[in-house]
Amino acid sequence: MLAVALGVLTVELARQAATAGRRLDADLLCEAIRQADFLLIHLASGENLARRMSHVEGMPRRAYVAAIGFDQV
Secondary structure, eight states: HHHHHHHHHHHHHHHHHHHHTTTOOOOHHHHHHOOOOOOIISSOOOOHHHHHHHHHHHHOOOHHHHHHTTGGG
């Protein structure tokens, strides 16, 4: 779930900066966090997200790391 939250926040950070037409600053960071929280807590189906995550988290470690994109970091 942490990887999902990080991914959503990363996208929101980029979206906020692009929409504002400026580099990321404290105000945009706060708004990105707020939007990521809204998406993950209020818009996403907790049950559906948990079911999908249980599939990924049940993979062997190497496959799991690749599935969440951490092999690219």
